[in-house]
Amino acid sequence: MDGFDLWHHGDQEVGEGLVDLAVNVRANTPPSWLLEQIAASLTDLAAYPRQDAALTAVAQRHQVAPDRVLLTAGAAEAFVLIARAFRPRHAVVVHPQFTEPEAALRSAGHLVDRVVLRPEDGFGLDPRQIPSDADLVVIGNPTNPTSVLHPADTLRELARPDRILVVDEAFMDAVPGEPESLVGAAIPGLVVVRSLTKTWGLAGLRVGYVVAAPGVIEQLAAVQPHWPVSTPALAAAIACSNEQAVTEAAQAAVDIERQRAHLLDNLTAVRTYGVPRGPFVLVQVEGGAVLREALRGKGYAVRRGDTFPGLGPDWLRIAVRPEDVTDGFVKVWRDTAVDL
Template structure:
């Protein structure tokens, strides 16, 4: 707990047997068969230690950058731990509400952390002027979990300083059609971009992600990373998810997510959203959120509680985007339950 917020709580803790999962932001119907085949084909090589070179080249080619600017990690979560180990910020700032793992990792490494809280009445939109000028490490999500807000790349560029590490968590960027505000591949001093293969490809159990940054920053992060951090099957997944076919499929999936998100929002009667959601989830404020969440659970649906995110409270719920047939069942229960409250 940090100031009353359980920074280690994640959506998977909301899910249970028999519940329809709208709490975890992993795309439905994944991993696809071709990805399972690629992972399965790597299994005969398990006796050998993992070799990363091919996967690093594949990720670098996908983002049109040099391989020395890529670091593969055991999911985005490991990247946050490496950042907390590799750098020694005097004034670390995390922009909230957002994924709590970065702050938790920084605190676990002994760093003091300040919070900049974005406000719902401002649409949870970043004002670069709100970031303290002396902050030498800044962490922000884009699009942000749980608000689903996509910040302007130009606003993020304003945060860059020669003496500042700017960490942009783009774990959900490939769920945004065209990735319009991505900084992946950008040459900005101190920029560290974190990406994940978990969400779009359904690989939460495999643990694979990567960091994109200047070669010098990658060297600092690699220096505190254990040997062989990414398994052979995860390396196979990184290669498979970086080719042209996979990128095209992810782009099509992002369009599906956009349509499904609109359908969900159009049918949610009770509750209020702030800002413009662009990620594969929506954040809703509704009176009696805790009671509603428990009532939904009793009727077979799991949604993510919002009160573990700094800047939010018990009347906030995060709902994952799902196909229309799932939404139809959920919305009926949501409406009936909200009315009963």
């Protein structure tokens, strides 16, 4: 629609021999202890998956009751379930953001309006921008690809008794302390979507979850297939919810904050808008599309921005990586930018 490829994702930018700065999965993951937990579950593959232990673990992680949690095959399935379970008269998606929610809504036959945030406003949201009659609103926090973290109080203002408010918090655990998270908040119609993909390097396993009121969880579960989450994915959900994992994720968020600052301090000839808080940065650079292809030719993949509504070919999303990877990338970036 409108020339934006809503189905394009960062993994399509990656190719053999390329250093990956296009996909927002934390480097050097999954850790060995997590792989061991997943591998140990393989002896149970003859039995149908049982979710009880994983539901309890995730619920304890967020200090909510288990009936407020729905496990899903990644955050992507959560968006499909939302599109199936509800019949909004006026769905609104706040852009630029992850395009999967809008794609899922459109595939289910819903009409979707867009509220497009402006770079000159730092990609910040004024709640008055959301139409008052919108009965389903989707927003990311922190938002992919802008990396902007919206204040929780701003998002609370979007809640209405007759509105489903979907907040995609797939990257929230990459923010130290998760200060603006709404997971578990007593807000009417709130649906928080989480993913284990990004922090733990589990894109190939497909595991995520939804936290919402029990009645909303029941509506989503009613349109979900039986046994949607595999036994290895359930093992991962348990392992990533324990105290050790929460502590490791918290340290990783601190590391990402330092690594992001290092990246931004060393990039040249770029413009940024807002305050990036996620494990990626969005930059605007003249001739961005040409630069992206030139970087590919020199061994580095970054994410094109022109598939996100509200952005164009001069926008690039760059994943945060450890300093040694960033230093190699920045050198190539500078050399390439000079040549163009």
